[in-house]
Amino acid sequence: MPVFHHRADPIIASPLPAGAPVIAVHGLSFAYSDGHVALHEVSIDIHAQEKVALVGPNGAGKSTLMLHLNGILGQHDNGRVQVSGMPINRANLPHIRAKVGLVFQNPDDQLFSPTVFEDVAFGPLHMGFAEPDVRARVERALGQVGMEGFGERLSHHLSIGQKKRIAIATVLSMDPEILVLDEPSAGLDPRARRSLINLLRQLPITMLVSTHDMLMVRELFPRMIIMDEGHVVADGPTPALMSDAALLEAHGLEMP
Amino acid sequence: MSLAPSLFTSPILASATLLHIPDGFLNLVISLLCWLISLAVLAGAVRSTQRQFDERLAPLAGIMAAFIFAAQMINFPVAGGTSGHLVGATLAFIVLGPWLGMLAMTAVIASQAIIFQDGGLVVMGANILVMGIVPGVIGYGIYQMSRGRSRAVQLAATGVAAWISVMAAALVVALLLGASGTTSLSVAIPAMLGIHALIGLGEALITAAALSFVMQTRPTLVQDGAAVGQRRWVIAGTLVTLAVLLLAPLASASPDGLEWVAEQTGFLDTAQNAPYNILPDYTLPFLGETGVSTILAGLIGALLVVGVMFGLFRLLRRPRQAS
Amino acid sequence: MHANTFDRFEHRHSLIHRLDPRVKTVITLLFIVANVLLPDGAWLAFLAAWAFLLLLTVLADLPLFYAAKRSFIVLPFTLAAITVMFTLPGQPLLSWQMGSRQMMITDAGLLRFVSIVIRSWLSIQMAILLTAVTQLPDLLHALQHLRVPRILVAIISFMYRYLFVLADEAMRLLRAREARSARGWAGKSGGTIWWRARVAGHMVGQLMLRSLERSDRVYNAMLARGYDGRLLTLNPHRMQPGDWLAGVLAAAVIAGIQLLGRLPPI
Numbered sequence: 093m094p095v096f097h098h099r100a101d102p103i104i105a106s107p108l109p110a111g112a113p114v115i116a117v118h119g120l121s122f123a124y125s126d127g128h129v130a131l132h133e134v135s136i137d138i139h140a141q142e143k144v145a146l147v148g149p150n151g152a153g154k155s156t157l158m159l160h161l162n163g164i165l166g167q168h169d170n171g172r173v174q175v176s177g178m179p180i181n182r183a184n185l186p187h188i189r190a191k192v193g194l195v196f197q198n199p200d201d202q203l204f205s206p207t208v209f210e211d212v213a214f215g216p217l218h219m220g221f222a223e224p225d226v227r228a229r230v231e232r233a234l235g236q237v238g239m240e241g242f243g244e245r246l247s248h249h250l251s252i253g254q255k256k257r258i259a260i261a262t263v264l265s266m267d268p269e270i271l272v273l274d275e276p277s278a279g280l281d282p283r284a285r286r287s288l289i290n291l292l293r294q295l296p297i298t299m300l301v302s303t304h305d306m307l308m309v310r311e312l313f314p315r316m317i318i319m320d321e322g323h324v325v326a327d328g329p330t331p332a333l334m335s336d337a338a339l340l341e342a343h344g345l346e347m348p
Numbered sequence: 349m350s351l352a353p354s355l356f357t358s359p360i361l362a363s364a365t366l367l368h369i370p371d372g373f374l375n376l377v378i379s380l381l382c383w384l385i386s387l388a389v390l391a392g393a394v395r396s397t398q399r400q401f402d403e404r405l406a407p408l409a410g411i412m413a414a415f416i417f418a419a420q421m422i423n424f425p426v427a428g429g430t431s432g433h434l435v436g437a438t439l440a441f442i443v444l445g446p447w448l449g450m451l452a453m454t455a456v457i458a459s460q461a462i463i464f465q466d467g468g469l470v471v472m473g474a475n476i477l478v479m480g481i482v483p484g485v486i487g488y489g490i491y492q493m494s495r496g497r498s499r500a501v502q503l504a505a506t507g508v509a510a511w512i513s514v515m516a517a518a519l520v521v522a523l524l525l526g527a528s529g530t531t532s533l534s535v536a537i538p539a540m541l542g543i544h545a546l547i548g549l550g551e552a553l554i555t556a557a558a559l560s561f562v563m564q565t566r567p568t569l570v571q572d573g574a575a576v577g578q579r580r581w582v583i584a585g586t587l588v589t590l591a592v593l594l595l596a597p598l599a600s601a602s603p604d605g606l607e608w609v610a611e612q613t614g615f616l617d618t619a620q621n622a623p624y625n626i627l628p629d630y631t632l633p634f635l636g637e638t639g640v641s642t643i644l645a646g647l648i649g650a651l652l653v654v655g656v657m658f659g660l661f662r663l664l665r666r667p668r669q670a671s
Numbered sequence: 672m673h674a675n676t677f678d679r680f681e682h683r684h685s686l687i688h689r690l691d692p693r694v695k696t697v698i699t700l701l702f703i704v705a706n707v708l709l710p711d712g713a714w715l716a717f718l719a720a721w722a723f724l725l726l727l728t729v730l731a732d733l734p735l736f737y738a739a740k741r742s743f744i745v746l747p748f749t750l751a752a753i754t755v756m757f758t759l760p761g762q763p764l765l766s767w768q769m770g771s772r773q774m775m776i777t778d779a780g781l782l783r784f785v786s787i788v789i790r791s792w793l794s795i796q797m798a799i800l801l802t803a804v805t806q807l808p809d810l811l812h813a814l815q816h817l818r819v820p821r822i823l824v825a826i827i828s829f830m831y832r833y834l835f836v837l838a839d840e841a842m843r844l845l846r847a848r849e850a851r852s853a854r855g856w857a858g859k860s861g862g863t864i865w866w867r868a869r870v871a872g873h874m875v876g877q878l879m880l881r882s883l884e885r886s887d888r889v890y891n892a893m894l895a896r897g898y899d900g901r902l903l904t905l906n907p908h909r910m911q912p913g914d915w916l917a918g919v920l921a922a923a924v925i926a927g928i929q930l931l932g933r934l935p936p937i
Contacts (some may be wrong), residue, residue, distance in 0.1 A: 162895045186897055194895040198837050203406065203889040206808040206828055213905055218897035223905055246806070248835040262896065370745045371703050371798070372791025373752065381705070394820045401901035406822055407893065408886045410829020411837075418837035419829070421847060422878070424871035434875060443879065455826045459834070461809060463679060465744055466796050468791075470703045477691035498868060530787055531751050532758040553865070557872015566880060 112177050113137040114270045114298050115161060115192075120171035122156060130156040132322040133171070138270065138300055143328065145313035146302040149344040150261050152319040154302040155197075158272050161300075162194045176269060190219055193263030197274040198253035208234075208250075209243035213265035233265035234258075237291060253284030257291065270298040277305045306348040311332060318343055367435065367479055368460065371468030375528040382524070383473030389481050390454060393447040409448050413455040413502030416440055419558075435517070435547075437480055438487030438510040439555050440585070443562075443569070446488050446581055453480035478520050482588060487555075489585010492578050499563060505557045510555035514548035515541060516592045523595060526623055578649075681803045687731035688804050691914040692813035698802040698921045702795040705925045709932040711786040716932030723924055724800065731804045738796035738803075745791050751785045756780040807831050812908055825902045829870050829889075844874045883890060 104189045105249045109311040115138040137209050138144055160173055163180040176191050178184045178255055196202045206212040212233050216226045234240055237257040242250075249311050250258065256276060263271065276292070278283045289308055292299065303309060309316055309330060315335050318326040326333055333339065374382075397405055416436040423433040439447035457475050460466040467475045487509040494505030502554070518540040526533035562569055687695070702720070709716050714931075728737055761779030768774070801810075808828070815824045850868065 094806045141923075159891065164891050164894050185898070187892075189895060189897045192895075196888065196892050198888070200833075201885065202892050204829065204832055205894060206811070206832050207806075208807070208902075210904060214893075214898075215896040217903040217905065218899065218901070244806075246808070247832060266896065268859060370748050370791050372707060372745075372750065372787060372789075376704065376705075390823075394822055395782050397822060398726075403898065404890050406825040406902060407829050407889045408883075409827040411833050411882050411889065412807045412879075413826060413830040413885040414833035415879055416839045417834055418841040419875045419878055421838065421841045422871050422874050424867040433871075439875075439879075451823060451826055452830075454823065458827055461798070461803060463807065463831075465741075465795050465802070468703070468709060468794060469700060469798055470794070501691030525751055530755065532754040535754045535758075536751065550868070553868030554872045554875055557869045558875040561870075561873045561876025561915075562879065564795055565876070569883070643739075666933070 093264060113139050114176060115300070116172070116174040117157070117160075118172045120157075120160065120173060122160065122165065131160075132320055134319075134322070134324050135171075136317060136324060136327065138298065139144075140298050142315060143299045143313050144301070144315045144317060144318050145309040146300060147274075147306070147309060147321065147345060148319035148325075149303070151321075152343075153322040154319055155274055155317070158194060158274055158300070158302060162192050163188055164194075186219070190215075190266050191269045193266060193268030193270065194272045195263055195274065195276070197278060199252065199259040202259040202262060203247040204254060207240075207243070208245045208247060208248075211247065211258065212243070212265045214262050215262060219266060220221065229265040229267070229306050233261040236264050237261045251284070253280055253287065256280065256284070256288060261293070261325055264295075264297075267299070270300060271295065272306055273299070273301045275303055276301060276343060277303060277308055282305070306334075310348050318345070320344075367465035367475075367521060368457075368473055368525070369478070369521060370465075371470050373528065373530050374469075374471050374474055374524055375530075376470075376623055378524055378528045379471050379474060382471070382477050383632060386473040386476040386481060390450065390476070393450045395568045396447045397451065406461065409444060409452045410455065412440065412444055413452040413459075416452065416456050417459065422554075424554075433547075434548050434554050435514060435551055436477060437484040437517075438506070438513050439558060440553070441484040441488035442506070442559065446484065448481055449488070450526065453484060456480075472671055474524055478517050478524070481521055482592065483517045485581070485588045486516050486585050486592075487513035487588070489582050490584070492582045493618045497579065499560075502563075503560050506559050507552040507556040511548040511552040512589065514544050516589065518548075518597075519592055520546035673890075679799070679802045680806050681731075681733060681737075683732040683813070687727060687732060687734040690804075690917055691908050692805050692809040693816055693908070693909050693910070694914045694921075695801055695805050696810065696813045696817065696917040698918060700795050701922060701925055704798045705929050706790050706794050706797075708929065709790065712782045713932035716810075716928050717786075717789050717913055719911065719928045719931055721796075722795055723928065724793065727800060731800065733800075733803060734890045738799040741897075742792055743798050745788075749788050749791070752784055755787070759783055759784045778789050786846070809908070812906060815904070816906070816908075821902050831883070833882075836885075837878065840881060841874075844878060849876065877884075 117135070117137075118135045120131055120134045121129070123129040133159060134153070143146075146157070148154055156165070160180075161175065162172075163185050165266075173180050174183075175188045178188060180188055187222065203211050205214060209230060213226050216229045221229065221274045230243065231240075234242060237260050237262060239254065239257050242254070242258065247255065247258070260271070260273070260276075273292075277288055280288060286309075289312060292301070292312055313330055316326075316330040317324060317327065318333065318339070325343060326339060328335075334347060337347060397409075416434070416439070419434050419436060419439075421433075437449070438455050440452050443449070444452055452546040457467060457479055458472065461469055461472050461475070472621065487506075490509035490512065491502075491506050494502045497505075507596050522531070522540040524532065524534040527537055702723075706720060709720075724738065725735060728735060756776045757774065757780060759777055759780035761777035761782075763775045764778050765779060766775040808831075811828050811831075812826050814827075832881065883932075
């Protein structure tokens with residue numbers, strides 16, 4: 093069996109039509125197989141270069157929504173999810189997964205290979221790039237998160253802060269159009285959190301970030317979406333929503 | 349507290365090592381023979397898993413192999429300073445299904461040998477046979493007989509399955525050592541069985557308790573993948589049990605037979621100074637004369653027979669099909 | 672505390688560390704096979720094999736007795752071989768009365784026993800050396816090139832990655848049990864054996880469910896990055912002339928030791 097083989101046509105992102113949202117979700121509802129309804133009629137649009145925070149209590153449906161953006165939960169019950177104008181279906185999946193860089197909350201789930209290099213190379217390899225391209229992408233992605241030279245390191249030897257950075261690199265190497273992060277600052281000590289915030293600020297890429305870290309939201313994200321019990325209850329400029337004490341309190345959020 | 353000292357000073361590894369054969373204790377022919385059997389069975393496992401085309405299998409089996417490894421660290425005091433813990437084959441086969449369970453156990457054994465030198469490299473085929481295939485197939489076969497019955501019967505069967513699987517593994521180790529001319533069978537068999545009667549108790553209790561926990565909290569997990577094609581595993585388990593059981597008395601009754609094998613295979617060891625003669629006596633003074641070994645062996649043999657009878661009883665009286 | 676303390680790789684930049692992992696794996700296996708083939712009492716050959724091992728240790732920039740110090744894990748198993756001292760026929764060396772029975776150690780038996788222990792001791796030292804000079808991911812690449820089925824290599828690779836994560840989880844469970852179990856003054860554990868087994872079994876069940884859930888999340892993380900069932904890896908290793916040379920040299924040494932062990936005594 094050949095150790096390395098690639099598709100004839102590597103997945104290369106087609107340009108986004110001008111003015112179209114990177115992510116368009118309309119009237120999405122979803123229930124898990126145990127009957128638990130996680131999403132009710134959720135609609136959001138995210139345009140290129142936006143940095144959007146997704147907040148709300150645990151169980152609000154944030155993570156479920158994020159999994160849908162990558163087509164991981166399969167068919168949704170109704171509603172529409174489009175990534176770069178493409179509906180989510182079996183044929184589009186490889187393209188959609190290359191465009192949406194989804195980073196899970198626990199870096200130990202995200203980093204499943206023994207070495208950092210293998211993990212960052214996983215995406216590009218499955219997109220069908222040839223070896224030199226894969227290596228170049230790994231180098232670049234590690235550079236983007238400030239982890240140059242960590243390729244040969246073993247994942248289980250890294251600190252949590254380092255793991256979080258590498259987890260982001262594992263999707264940056266796929267050149268996504270949007271970065272979708274699930275609670276990136278959770279579990280970090282103040283110094284690691286600060287360095288992560290600086291990293292997120294520097295990355296010139298569209299972002300949707302779920303978090304409980306309201307200080308980070310105020311600092312980094314001009315737009316904020318509040319979810320509760322599967323509904324989008326508010327979507328607007330962060331300063332406006334942050335000053336609405338009644339709204340925040342109603343959904344278990346604290347004003348920073 | 350660091351993990352390393354607790355891992356290596358604890359009785360966990362010390363007792364586990366009796367099943368992990370190091371290099372140098374089996375002769376090359378026996379080692380290769382074991383590799384041959386293990387590879388043939390593993391080839392079936394690989395083919396069968398690849399046929400399923402389930403992309404989930406590789407991460408699932410890998411993480412569950414890591415689980416078996418970690419679960420071996422969880423011990424509990426049994427008696428007299430010994431502690432019970434898991435070998436894990438029966439549990440792995442029940443949760444993952446026999447083929448994937450076999451691959452997971454192989455990964456556990458390979459990693460223990462490669463990372464911790466717990467078990468040799470050239471004898472790894474034997475260790476896979478002893479700790480993965482033989483106990484797994486026997487344990488799973490007996491467990492399958494109880495499918496569709498009440499939870500209590502299933503758990504009891506699981507416990508019996510786990511105990512017998514460990515005893516069988518110990519017996520096979522003794523036989524392999526004897527066939528390699530590394531030990532005397534009349535001592536090795538009762539000694540190995542005696543020690544593992546206790547270790548097997550830990551295996552049985554933990555396996556049954558773990559399964560009971562899963563049945564309570566996530567019953568779908570052990571009910572999925574039931575029924576079809578499982579009967580052949582019952583048959584396979586019974587056959588392996590019988591093969592192991594028949595080998596043992598045969599070997600103890602005519603140790604010359606196995607010594608003959610050792611001698612024949614010993615052709616590679618050119619400088620065996622003393623050629624084999626008819627051995628003067630095969631009993632060891634400090635065990636044989638007191639009769640302890642005989643009594644112990646008899647006791648264990650009786651228990652084994654009871655276990656197998658239980659299993660056969662289940663097999664024969666299986667009127668209603670689980671659905 | 673961190674589980675990586677039980678990772679046995681020693682980071683160095685030696686000649687041996689830089690060798691292709693395939694060469695190291697094959698030579699290790701060859702050494703152990705040759706070892707097992709050495710006749711009983713081939714003292715010179717045993718000595719030569721050990722010298723070869725020490726040479727490799729020095730070349731690997733490790734302390735001279737690095738492997739020897741870690742080789743005691745085989746000790747409990749030597750018990751299994753002790754009986755051959757008594758049962759192998761030969762000239763009696765030592766005999767004494769025990770009860771009504773004559774205990775007798777024969778020369779052939781002692782020779783066999785000592786040889787078994789030495790062979791096993793040499794083999795495990797070589798295996799320790801291999802682990803110390805080769806990162807496991809590199810070893811896995813070697814296995815893949817040596818035609819071990821991809822699925823098995825993938826399973827071992829996932830296992831290696833999550834070994835540390837799950838061992839940490841098991842340690843946390845054990846500590847939680849420790850924190851809640853009061854022990855009597857004699858260090859006696861409470862409860863019946865059934866109860867204790869139930870607690871341990873529930874911990875195992877707990878750990879199992881968490882592991883299954885983790886395997887779901889990991890699978891999702893793989894899907895999110897385009898996993899489609901193929902297990903692709905890049906191969907960072909190329910056999911260089913130096914690798915071939917080292918391999919051939921080592922094989923020649925091993926053959927030489929074998930010859931030494933089989934020469935008729937002068």
